[in-house]
Amino acid sequence: AQKITQTQPGMFVQEKEAVTLDCTYDTSDPSYGLFWYKQPSSGEMIFLIYQGSYDQQNATEGRYSLNFQKARKSANLVISASQLGDSAMYFCAMREGQRSGGYNKLIFGAGTRLAVHP
Amino acid sequence: GAGVSQSPRYKVAKRGQDVALRCDPISGHVSLFWYQQALGQGPEFLTYFQNEAQLDKSGLPSDRFFAERPEGSVSTLKIQRTQQEDSAVYLCASSGVAGQGLGSPLHFGNGTRLTVT
Numbered sequence: 382a383q384k385i386t387q388t389q390p391g392m393f394v395q396e397k398e399a400v401t402l403d404c405t406y407d408t409s410d411p412s413y414g415l416f417w418y419k420q421p422s423s424g425e426m427i428f429l430i431y432q433g434s435y436d437q438q439n440a441t442e443g444r445y446s447l448n449f450q451k452a453r454k455s456a457n458l459v460i461s462a463s464q465l466g467d468s469a470m471y472f473c474a475m476r477e478g479q480r481s482g483g484y485n486k487l488i489f490g491a492g493t494r495l496a497v498h499p
Numbered sequence: 500g501a502g503v504s505q506s507p508r509y510k511v512a513k514r515g516q517d518v519a520l521r522c523d524p525i526s527g528h529v530s531l532f533w534y535q536q537a538l539g540q541g542p543e544f545l546t547y548f549q550n551e552a553q554l555d556k557s558g559l560p561s562d563r564f565f566a567e568r569p570e571g572s573v574s575t576l577k578i579q580r581t582q583q584e585d586s587a588v589y590l591c592a593s594s595g596v597a598g599q600g601l602g603s604p605l606h607f608g609n610g611t612r613l614t615v616t
Contacts (some may be wrong), residue, residue, distance in 0.1 A: 407559035413601065414601035418607075424612075426590065426605075426607035431604065434601075463531045472541050483604065485601065486532060486547055487532075487542075487544075488544065489542045492539075492540070492541050
């Protein structure tokens with residue numbers, strides 16, 4: 382079964398508008414962390430934001446915020462005031478806690494390609 | 500350097516050749532991961548090292564894939580008798596925290612793009 386599902390292969394947004402990238406996850410582990418990474422065409426994976434399963438508030442980092450709905454098992458990324466440089470692939474990832482065997486690999490979704498138009 | 504360094508950046512191999520991909524993690528980072536990223540897909544876990552110990556190799560697709568980190572710093576991913584389906588970007592990532600810290604992000608290198616012809 383897919384642990385991380387990103388249902389939007391591609392998204393378009395107008396510059397300066399906000400956009401939401403969807404992510405749902407599947408785990409029975411009560412302790413887990415959720416990450417978003419950006420991958421521009423150059424290939425590097427850039428860490429954007431993190432949300433822990435026990436965090437009471439939604440994470441925010443500058444223009445990035447994470448809409449965490451635990452009961453729905455969703456962790457959508459919201460980018461406000463989109464910029465042309467935001468055009469990239471975006472990956473949602475999860476790290477499980479208690480069952481990780483003492484280490485912490487990330488499990489990634491298939492990604493969403495975001496295109497920001499002027 | 501300050502980040503994770505991978506070499507070579509690009510590698511073209513003829514089917515059946517052996518290749519070796521190098522990863523130099525961030526200095527002092529205990530955890531090191533290798534991922535395989537096929538075109539248009541998310542990274543898939545291959546293997547994990549904590550210092551020099553390979554604690555998980557469950558993601559290695561076949562016994563043609565071998566990874567080592569003998570001194571707990573630089574790691575090498577070796578693929579023997581390469582096949583066309585091995586064509587992908589191989590990403591290395593490191594993290595300073597071993598066994599704890601759900602919120603500790605992985606720091607990735609730029610990857611090695613392997614093309615098997």
